[in-house]
Amino acid sequence: MxxxxxxxxxxxxxxxxxxxxxxxxxxxxxxxxxxxxRWHVTMAASILFRATIIAASVGAVIMVGWLGALAFGPEHYACFLSLAGSPLGLLVGFGLTVVVLSFVLNGGRHLINDTGHGLTLKSATLMANIAVWAPVPLAVLFWVVLFASGRVAL
Structure with missing residues (x-):
């Protein structure tokens, strides 16, 4: 035919x-x-999930740098800590916090969907909205607690 x-x-x-x-x-x-x-928030959640995987790879490279600085001795480790404590380092740390929270929330969404739950339009939209919008306020809350407890300072 x-x-x-x-x-x-x-x-x-x-x-x-x-x-x-x-x-x-x-x-x-x-x-x-x-x-x-038609554009839908579940599409944004899917795209952001892939972007967080890429950003987590950058975080892994930073973690290897931290381990390398630790292995090379106290002076290299102090240099790494001074870079991490700089405003740029804190901004990168905040960004990686957003990435980790987004990765966890999107992963939870996928885990729920893999069990066969949350597949209706209403629940899928709700979970996608949480996965897209919640990481930034949660990261802000996390960093406010870090600054308030004195663990991080400018």
Whole structure:
């Protein structure tokens, strides 16, 4: 059976064969893409989850640097601590805190979904909103506690 070459909103015949004519006469693409799908928060959560994996790799490199400074002796470790305590180091630390919290919340969302729960539109939207928006306020709260307890100072 051959696919018809449909036209789309008066456009010429589609030579790629990416569009099909449905039985009701509606022209649709053979596979979904941005023209078909409406943006949804679950898409943002999915993209952010992948971004946190990349950012966690940067955090792993920093952790290896910390271990290397520890292994090379007290003067290298003091240098690393001075860099980590600088405003730029604290900003990187805050960013990595956001990454870890986002990774944990998105991972929890995936874990719940893997059990077959939370797959309705309402619950998936709620969990995605939590995974997208909660890491920043939680990180701010974490760092406020660090500064208030005197563990971190400028």
């Amino acid at each position: 051959t696919q018809p070459n449909p036209t789309r909103r008066g456009a010429p015949v589609d030579p790629t064969g990416r569009y099909v004519i449905q039985p009701n006469g509606h022209v649709t693409p053979m596979s979904p893409f941005m023209e078909v799908w």
